[in-house]
Amino acid sequence: xxxxxxxxxxxxxxxxxxxxxxxxxxxxxxxxxxxxxxxxxxxxxxxxxxxxxxxxxxxxxxxxxxxxxxxxxxxxxxxxxxxxxxxxxxxxxxxxxxxxxxxxxxxxxxxxxxxxxxxxxxxxxxxxxxxxxxxxxxxxxxxxxxxxxxxxxxxxxxxxxxxxxxxxxxxxxxxxxxxxxxxxxxxxxxxxxxxxxxxxxxxxxxxxxxxxxxxxxxxxxxxxxxxxxxxxxxxxxxxxxxx
Amino acid sequence: xxxxxxxxxxxxxxxxxxxxxxxxxxxxxxxxxxxxxxxxxxxxxxxxxxxxxxxxxxxxxxxxxxxxxxxxxxxxxxxxxxxxxxxxxxxxxxxxxxxxxxxxxxxxxxxxxxxxxxxxxxxxxxxxxxxxxxxxxxxxxxxxxxxxxxxxxxxxxxxxxxxxxxxxxxxxxxxxxxxxxxxxxxxxxxxxxxxxxxxxxxxxxxxxxxxxxxxxxxxxxxxxxxxxxxxxxxxxxxxxxxx
Numbered sequence: 144x145x146x147x148x149x150x151x152x153x154x155x156x157x158x159x160x161x162x163x164x165x166x167x168x169x170x171x172x173x174x175x176x177x178x179x180x181x182x183x184x185x186x187x188x189x190x191x192x193x194x195x196x197x198x199x200x201x202x203x204x205x206x207x208x209x210x211x212x213x214x215x216x217x218x219x220x221x222x223x224x225x226x227x228x229x230x231x232x233x234x235x236x237x238x239x240x241x242x243x244x245x246x247x248x249x250x251x252x253x254x255x256x257x258x259x260x261x262x263x264x265x266x267x268x269x270x271x272x273x274x275x276x277x278x279x280x281x282x283x284x285x286x287x288x289x290x291x292x293x294x295x296x297x298x299x300x301x302x303x304x305x306x307x308x309x310x311x312x313x314x315x316x317x318x319x320x321x322x323x324x325x326x327x328x329x330x331x332x333x334x335x336x337x338x339x340x341x342x343x344x345x346x347x348x349x350x351x352x353x354x355x356x357x358x359x360x361x362x363x364x365x366x367x368x369x370x371x372x373x374x375x376x377x378x379x380x381x382x383x384x385x386x
Numbered sequence: 387x388x389x390x391x392x393x394x395x396x397x398x399x400x401x402x403x404x405x406x407x408x409x410x411x412x413x414x415x416x417x418x419x420x421x422x423x424x425x426x427x428x429x430x431x432x433x434x435x436x437x438x439x440x441x442x443x444x445x446x447x448x449x450x451x452x453x454x455x456x457x458x459x460x461x462x463x464x465x466x467x468x469x470x471x472x473x474x475x476x477x478x479x480x481x482x483x484x485x486x487x488x489x490x491x492x493x494x495x496x497x498x499x500x501x502x503x504x505x506x507x508x509x510x511x512x513x514x515x516x517x518x519x520x521x522x523x524x525x526x527x528x529x530x531x532x533x534x535x536x537x538x539x540x541x542x543x544x545x546x547x548x549x550x551x552x553x554x555x556x557x558x559x560x561x562x563x564x565x566x567x568x569x570x571x572x573x574x575x576x577x578x579x580x581x582x583x584x585x586x587x588x589x590x591x592x593x594x595x596x597x598x599x600x601x602x603x604x605x606x607x608x609x610x611x612x613x614x615x616x617x618x619x620x621x622x623x624x625x626x627x628x629x
Binding site for chain 2 (some may be wrong): 153154156157158159160161162163165249250251252253254257260271272273274275276279280282283286287288289290291292293294295296297298299300302303311314315322350379
């Protein structure tokens with residue numbers, strides 16, 4: 144009888160994986176990971192060169208269709224069926240052997256594995272190994288404290304409405320904005336309205352090859368970066384910078 | 387010519403240290419860490435058994451006095467002098483050899499090393515290795531996602547005023563409350579006023595021996611835990627739990 148071990152892989156640099164996750168990845172016989180069809184998959188890329196010979200890989204490819212929009216109820220149903228199917232397949236595999244599921248960042252922090260995790264409750268043993276969240280890798284790229292003292296930190300997603308973004312951006316010392324991509328124009332306008340745009344950084348592919356660090360105000364309007372996070376640093380750093 | 391390498395050690399379990407931090411700790415010849423006088427020090431405890439033979443240790447002991455209160459301007463001056471002194475000593479050491487500074491969690495996230503980091507700017511090369519923040523270890527202890535979808539996460543410190551705590555607790559999906567200790571009574575009252583107390587968890591010594599996970603509502607009023615964080619999970623999990 145095996146179990147499912149979800150390994151948080153950290154922000155992208157394999158050297159920032161935890162000692163425990165690295166050990167599980169190297170020893171794994173069954174390795175599952177999400178990816179878009181036609182892409183290697185971000186989680187799989189992080190462990191390149193680490194898998195043992197003979198490890199069996201299970202790419203969990205998101206359903207693609209040209210007929211329904213990604214934000215339609217029909218696509219939500221497709222995605223539900225996809226998660227149901229993979230939860231069943233992994234639970235079946237775990238009857239015989241351990242299965243390692245690769246997950247970028249920390250699995251419990253907005254991780255896609257949670258859609259399987261909720262479905263696996265009570266069906267099989269699931270172990271989750273914490274990882275350094277992507278945002279931590281990003282704020283390390285700047286080389287300044289994101290928060291000190293009694294700073295308030297707010298984590299937002301770019302999928303929120305513009306008015307809500309503005310209100311929350313006005314009301315926090317440090318800001319982390321996830322899920323940027325196509326929302327970057329909205330995020331930029333909201334930061335501007337909140338008076339925080341000149342303090343904002345864009346970090347793309349933090350800790351990975353091709354890392355880019357830029358002031359958001361300098362990023363081209365039409366830019367739509369992958370794996371990017373927007374950061375505004377807390378008051379302790381801003382005070383120091385103003386000295 | 388050496389440099390200063392600040393190693394984020396993660397939440398407490400040495401197995402959750404990054405591969406890079408573990409390598410630096412094992413190879414270090416000079417190892418500095420903060421501690422209270424008469425205590426082994428949390429960071430030093432995490433690396434117990436990992437230091438090489440012959441490693442030279444530099445416990446940076448916080449100034450203690452029975453004559454001034456910890457929140458007085460006089461104590462702030464003592465602390466400033468303490469940080470100035472250690473920044474100078476580490477910079478001096480780094481003229482000849484690498485110096486590893488141990489730091490719990492992630493150094494850039496409320497880390498005490500930042501007081502040295504700011505003072506070392508331009509004086510010596512400083513490298514910081516990201517770690518899993520303490521809060522991540524704590525939310526992993528519960529085994530549920532802290533945030534999913536478009537959840538808003540707010541990180542607060544128990545040192546904030548009660549009214550501000552209430553207002554911010556009302557206005558976020560997930561909550562992380564750091565710096566609990568003597569502030570726990572105030573945090574509990576604020577959660578109650580915000581209608582979030584029954585959702586709140588206390589995690590003490592997350593991922594470490596002696597870990598304690600409890601619903602805050604069940605914790606004794608007079609309890610004043612060490613290394614504890616209060617968590618309220620985001621709406622995705624609360625919805626699931628209500629099914």
